[in-house]
Amino acid sequence: MDLYAIIFYLFAVITLGSATIVVFSKNVVYSAFALLFALFGVAGLYVLLMADFLAITQLLVYVGGILVLVLFGVMLTTKVFDVQMKTKTIQMVPAVAILGLLSGTIVGVFWSTDWYISENPIDVAKTAPQIGNMLLTTYLLPFEIASVVLLVALIGAAMIARRERKG
Amino acid sequence: MQDFLQWLQQPGLNHFLLLSGILFSLGVFAVISRKNAIMVLMGIELILNSANINFIAFSRFSTGTFDGQVIAIFVIILAAAEAAIALAIVLNIYQNFNTVNVDEINQLRD
Structure with a gap:
């Protein structure tokens, strides 16, 4: 081992x-x-x-x-x-039943499927440069949208949590 | 049996997938069975984490590219936004109903 x-x-x-x-x-x-x-x-x-x-x-x-x-x-x-x-x-009772069914199904599928294993798996010392490259090229639009989503979530959370009750 | 021991000794894609499957089931169990809304949120965090393990495991072993890791970053971003919004809603519910038990909150107005 x-x-x-x-x-x-x-x-x-x-x-x-x-x-x-x-x-x-x-x-x-x-x-x-x-x-x-x-x-x-x-x-x-x-x-x-x-x-x-x-x-x-x-x-x-x-x-x-x-x-x-x-x-x-x-x-x-x-x-x-x-x-x-x-x-x-x-x-x-339903929760335990669903837990058993779900975990059984998922584990069974994961176990029995013959997943494709790549010839050359990722084996590099640092991943940040590649991730940064992809964020600013392939995934630029989702990256920008994510920043807007975070801003909206921030403002929305502050507004919801601070709303004063009237009366 | 010998095969199984051999399999156990070399963690690969399947090991991570099985682990994430169990984690996902535990998260779903928390969402279904817990009364406290915050416990439901913790279950959702577990579910998101199990999905992330899957993304990164496939990214490492199957595709060999970094797409899975980038998508995992987006999942983490959305999890942060979700946690902030959900906790704000839970706090508001607590102010209005004085409880956060999801089975006692059964009206939209206060």
Whole structure:
């Protein structure tokens, strides 16, 4: 068993274990912190997939931004010194049935399909130059649209969250 | 059995795909079964991450180009925008209804 495999299984266990805690934990705050480790594990998997730039982006945007936002949401919408922090589950039976069906189908398809494996997989030290090139040539229009979407989301979120209630 | 052990020792495309499939299922489970709206959002983040793993795994092993990684960046951008908007809506719902349990919010006006 070489180092690559060991690190892969390490990050896989971190990701899936934390995701399980996120899904099944009764406490919202535990879930939010488990989500941190799940996202961190996914960033490690990106490094194993030779996507160093995306791994850093994942850490900055998800762990640094979205997770803090989620924690804000948790703190502002639950009564911290109350039992309200506990959250219940609903529709357990259909949810478990759908979970089993869905994961079975997806894993079965992934397992049985004979995916095309390229002769020369990506194996470069740094990906940022190529990604930057593609963002400014092939994907220029989506890139610009994404910037507008972020601006609109920023203004919209501020307006929705700050709206004063009348009466 | 020997084949399977051999397969386990060399992580390739299939390993990443299986992992992302399980992650996706867990995310869907959170979206379906949790009461708290913020837990539903966390489930959506898990789903987006599993999709990203798929994109990057195919980008590395199958296509050999960087298109998958660029699209993964767009997914991350949209996830950030989605999280901001969704949490703003959740905060507003909390101000109006004093709860964020998705099964108790059943009217559009307050």
